[in-house]
Amino acid sequence: MKKSLVLAMAMALGVTASAYAANPFSDVPAGHWAYDSISKLAAAGIIEGYGDDTFRGDRLMTRYEMAQIVAKALAKGANVDKLAAEFADELDALGVRVAALEKKADNVKITGQVRYSMQHNKYNDANKHWVRNAAGDKQHQVTKGTRTRLRTRLWFAGKVNDNWTYRARLENVQEFNNTLKPYLGNTGDETTKLNYAYLDGRLGGMNVEAGRTYLWSGDGNVYDDAIDGIKLAYGKNVKLSAYYGKPTGHNDSWGWVNMDKAYGGEVKFSFAKKANLTVGYDKFDVDGNDDGVDIFNANLYGKFGKNFGLGALYMHTSSDNKNIIAKGASKNGFVVTADIAGANFNKPGSWGLQGKYYHAPAGSAVSHTMTSTAAGDWFNEGYKGYSVGANYTVAKGMMFGVTWYDLKSRATDKKDKTLWGEFQLRF
Numbered sequence: 001m002k003k004s005l006v007l008a009m010a011m012a013l014g015v016t017a018s019a020y021a022a023n024p025f026s027d028v029p030a031g032h033w034a035y036d037s038i039s040k041l042a043a044a045g046i047i048e049g050y051g052d053d054t055f056r057g058d059r060l061m062t063r064y065e066m067a068q069i070v071a072k073a074l075a076k077g078a079n080v081d082k083l084a085a086e087f088a089d090e091l092d093a094l095g096v097r098v099a100a101l102e103k104k105a106d107n108v109k110i111t112g113q114v115r116y117s118m119q120h121n122k123y124n125d126a127n128k129h130w131v132r133n134a135a136g137d138k139q140h141q142v143t144k145g146t147r148t149r150l151r152t153r154l155w156f157a158g159k160v161n162d163n164w165t166y167r168a169r170l171e172n173v174q175e176f177n178n179t180l181k182p183y184l185g186n187t188g189d190e191t192t193k194l195n196y197a198y199l200d201g202r203l204g205g206m207n208v209e210a211g212r213t214y215l216w217s218g219d220g221n222v223y224d225d226a227i228d229g230i231k232l233a234y235g236k237n238v239k240l241s242a243y244y245g246k247p248t249g250h251n252d253s254w255g256w257v258n259m260d261k262a263y264g265g266e267v268k269f270s271f272a273k274k275a276n277l278t279v280g281y282d283k284f285d286v287d288g289n290d291d292g293v294d295i296f297n298a299n300l301y302g303k304f305g306k307n308f309g310l311g312a313l314y315m316h317t318s319s320d321n322k323n324i325i326a327k328g329a330s331k332n333g334f335v336v337t338a339d340i341a342g343a344n345f346n347k348p349g350s351w352g353l354q355g356k357y358y359h360a361p362a363g364s365a366v367s368h369t370m371t372s373t374a375a376g377d378w379f380n381e382g383y384k385g386y387s388v389g390a391n392y393t394v395a396k397g398m399m400f401g402v403t404w405y406d407l408k409s410r411a412t413d414k415k416d417k418t419l420w421g422e423f424q425l426r427f
Contacts, residue, residue: 108158117422119147127414145180164201171195195226207233217282218297219313220369221335225249239268249367260285275302293319293363311337317363326380329362329411343391343399345426351392359384372405374416382410399424
């Protein structure tokens, strides 16, 4: 062992020139220059010699032997970062977790959500659903269906520099039972995908998101899904935002292969943290042309006292495509929201109630946030009805929720009643 290495290791452990217990190695005499340091390292259990009472200081050590010494020093709290970096591979083989080499890992934060859900739908005769086999062939029609599944989401946020962060979301869905799609009802059937991956940062005073990011439009009643593109936002009390890109979510009832692009923006006015008004416009195009839908919305929401909130959303749609606006269907509509208190994942015992009345126009539910499927099924007809829901935080990071929907088409006799229950974990 070289003189500098012994002294460096000893100094890292706080060794001084004071006397220690007798040196256990027969080949290190009391007058040796490293006597005190070797004594201290042996007493601390950092070095053990060769089992025959010898230290063999003139022998070259293997990298593996040195890694064992570094590992023991790390366990004692010694500051040996440079040595840990040098012997990283050997330490990894020893199963040693080196804090100095994991400082970069602190730059990536992981959060998650696990949700178990149960959904039960009841339809009337005008809204019977086909049960299909694995090939997609129609088998028979039913007036009710049940679905249970487990959804796990992991969010990753990696700080690139002081201004930019990379964000991604990995999602796994396990289907346990789906009576409308029996071939998805086997335990273990699942899908995993990276459904968000984007850069989030600032250019001057403007916030920028670029990549597969998230679009929330019309309080979630228009669009609540991913989009491959770019989002810009500027301001605080008066916030301007705009986006452009290709949406990844849409309702199958459109009869479209793909949405080619979407763009839009909104202006949000905040009033003393008690109320806000949002005015927005969205344009969804189809298959390389403008044969899509234009959606205008205005949303006013305010808090009254500590626990009561009330909101009203107006929507207007415009399209010449019959897959979007059915003949005779209304292009104007609204959604009214009322909520009391609010459950908080960090506050066990907290609870919240929410009620909504829907009178939504045809073509507005592009990819909505509702846990009922009716709005998407009746995309080109519009829908009306109500929902009531409650949430309760049973323990920190654990919440139970239940929602009841009673909806009907605005253009036909179709009806759908949905009971949704869920249990969520967040960490």
